[in-house]
Amino acid sequence: MQSASRRSVLAALSAGSGLGVAGCLGDGDAVSVLAAGSLAVVLDEHVGRRFEAETGIACHGEYYGTNAVMRMVTDDRKHPDVVVSADAGLLRDRLYDAHAAWDVSFASNAVGIAYAPDTRFGERLEAGDPWYEVARDAEPGALAISDPDLDPLGYRAIHAFRLAEREHGLDGFAEAVADAAYREPEEPQLLAGVETGNRAAAVAYRNMAADHGLQFHPFPEAYDFSNPEYADRYAEVSYTTDEGYTATGAPITYNATVLESAAAPDAGREFVRFLANADETLRENGFETEGFPRAHGAVPAEVRGG
Known part of the structure; x- marks a missing residue:
């Protein structure tokens, strides 16, 4: 059974403030995701397919070690809309200020x-x-x-x-x-x-x-x-x-953000919110979701639902 705090965060992340499916996004019909390699199967074969089916927005993923992902962004070699990390602290240390100002944590692992x-x-x-x-x-x-x-x-x-x-x-x-x-x-x-x-x-x-x-x-x-x-x-x-x-060393925490340079920021925010609500799919594929999602930083109203 979900705790009251989890239900309230999920409600906030799913409510939104007018951000809807692809026809309401206004910045194209695809979102590019640069993510940790351990997420490749669950994003490509499960979450990404559901996201596209339910929103009409295609999800294009690339997968590497998370530190390699951060280097690609900070070195200006990759330009995704969404970055998904297997280490919440690493994303915040490397991307905050210059590239992002918020993230949503959504799962753990062992x-x-x-x-x-x-x-x-x-x-x-x-x-x-x-x-x-x-x-x-x-x-x-x-x-x-x-x-x-x-x-x-x-x-x-x-x-x-x-x-x-x-x-x-x-x-x-x-x-x-x-x-x-x-x-x-x-x-x-x-x-x-x-x-x-x-x-x-x-x-x-x-x-x-x-x-x-x-x-x-x-x-x-x-x-x-x-x-x-x-x-x-x-x-x-x-x-x-x-x-x-x-x-x-720290407990494993996966998190996601939309880059300030994103070409499709609305679609990116829609994807992060969708990922934060994918707890059942994540659990079925070996992740731990108890106590998630958790918002950090200046999370936009469209994602937080404020």
């Missing part, structure tokens, strides 16, 4: 290991061996992580390794496993190697394993970044990217 059961790695996990022992014993390159310089999933893998080292008393574990892991530069391709048999496993979000029909071994809540009650523990670790951005 980190663990997606794996092929017919590998030695998978067999040991299914036999009940601790994942950290399996990862430590694996051949170099058997475990993949997303590139931590380009993607929050990558630096969350590093965060998880460091917290696991503390949690389980594993001296040198984090550095050894991170150094041995294959680093995938394209987040949407992270699980392709597991599917083809080139990799045994990958550190992934829960929804990504479901998207690809892979088994998922969740990390404990102490380092899966799903539980706000562990926020202080998550914040004990950090990772600094190759461009000097320091990402501190």
Whole structure:
């Protein structure tokens, strides 16, 4: 059952102030979305299709690691209407002031290991061996992580390794496993190697394993970044990217905004509001939506419903 606060936010985000379907938007019949790679399936195959069917506005998505998304915007290489991030803090740190002034958070997730059961790695996990022992014993390159310089999933893998080292008393574990892991530069391709048999496993979000029909071994809540009650523990670790951005551990929060430079801002706001109300679809596809949506910054009246 939805809390009163959630119902009130949903009502605000769905009410609007005269912003309707495509015929009322006045700035074209398409919206361009630049989004985190972990959202590719749910946006392309579910939310985007529903959005187009219900509004008549086509949704054109491109997907990369979130830090790569931010670089594309700030370097003026991509010009989307909507940006969707897998790290709310990263979007605010990189885009606020120059590119955006608000966002709406809409979901969370959990980190663990997606794996092929017919590998030695998978067999040991299914036999009940601790994942950290399996990862430590694996051949170099058997475990993949997303590139931590380009993607929050990558630096969350590093965060998880460091917290696991503390949690389980594993001296040198984090550095050894991170150094041995294959680093995938394209987040949407992270699980392709597991599917083809080139990799045994990958550190992934829960929804990504479901998207690809892979088994998922969740990390404990102490380092899966799903539980706000562990926020202080998550914040004990950090990772600094190759461009000097320091990402501190935090609960996973997805958020979306419309860029101030958007070519179709009305369609963009309509899409963000639609995404904020897509909680059932998001849950069905492996995301957590309890406590969402949440508005942050100077959210426009058309989105907030003020």
